[in-house]
Amino acid sequence: MDTSYHVIGLMSGTSLDGLDIAYCRFTYNSKNWIYDILNATTLTYSDTLIDQLRNAETASALDLIELHHAYGRFTGQQVHAFVQQHDIRPDFVASHGHTVFHQPQRHISLQLGHGAYIAAHAQLPVVCDFRTLDIALNGQGAPLVPIGDELLFKEYDYCINLGGIANVSFSQNDRRIAFDICACNMLLNTLAGSIGLPYDNNGKQARSGSLHRGLLQELNAPAYFSAPAPKSLGKEWVLEHSLRTLTASTAPVADKLNTTCHHIAQQLKQALIPLHKGQHRVLLTGGGAFNGYLVELLQGYLGDNYSVEVPTPEVVSFKEALIFAFLGVLRWRGEANCLQSVTGASHNNVGGAIYLC
Structure with a gap:
């Protein structure tokens, strides 16, 4: 398998600071992973988007699905612009999404930003939805880092x-x-x-x-x-x-x-x-x-x-985006990226859905 990967990692935190985009290189050498953050930026959210994300948990089911798709479209568009601006050729995108609900005791964890919409608008493969499999295996689905x-x-x-x-x-x-x-x-x-x-x-x-x-x-x-x-x-x-x-x-x-x-x-x-x-x-x-x-x-x-x-x-600002890019690499390789000892799941697992465009 390839030992070097170029990946865009995406992270949106609960503090609503904005969308972190980190273009990273990962190299596997002598049984060690080496990382480099090649380009990174934080895109500040508009006041309208902040209000939509902040109030998403009280939205109707229909409006929540619409926002899930719209935020995926927005994310994909920002990635596409980032790729063009820096003239880069990433292998794929790995997105955490923006968490709305996280109640693993009820088997619920929802991160906005549908992977299909990210892939369609970024014009790149996407790895996303890192938590659901672990929760299905009776884990917390967190932490993932x-x-x-x-x-x-x-x-x-x-x-x-x-x-x-x-x-x-x-x-x-x-x-x-x-x-x-x-x-x-x-x-x-x-x-x-x-x-x-x-x-x-x-x-x-x-x-x-x-x-x-x-x-x-x-x-x-x-x-x-x-x-x-x-x-x-x-x-x-x-x-x-x-x-x-x-x-x-x-x-x-x-x-x-x-x-x-x-x-x-x-x-x-x-x-x-x-x-x-x-x-x-x-x-x-x-x-x-x-x-x-x-x-x-x-x-x-x-x-x-x-x-x-x-x-x-x-590293302070983009460590989470970096690590979600890395989780995407492990998923791409079919290697465990979620640890039983951390989440309480029935076993280590390979979390993440892949969308090819």
């Missing part, structure tokens, strides 16, 4: 992504363990938006606020945080618990941001059990890694035995 962490970022003890929802991945006793930790940018961006900001730049607003210990206790209270893995979070849970708690609080927004950063850092600390003696390397990616105040808090809570490392801005 850990196989990429294991094969592309093996030098780190922990890989943490601070996206709309924070998650962690690590190896323990020769098994990959991963789970969603808590809501992250979904909370921080919502709070920033309430004072007219798209996000809290470098944690400036949070740094100016004060810690409310009662609110912190409420944010830390849900049983999910003490439940064992495998486990995963969806937007529905965040709306019902963390965001509801923040909305009910009468504290100033800066204080809510400060307290939320402490909540996130404390939950991250709780998730990072010591794996061995000595120093632990922690890779921090996702939009939250640009929040200097949150990163400082995390390092303070973890202490000197942990080294929190924020990589290049390119």
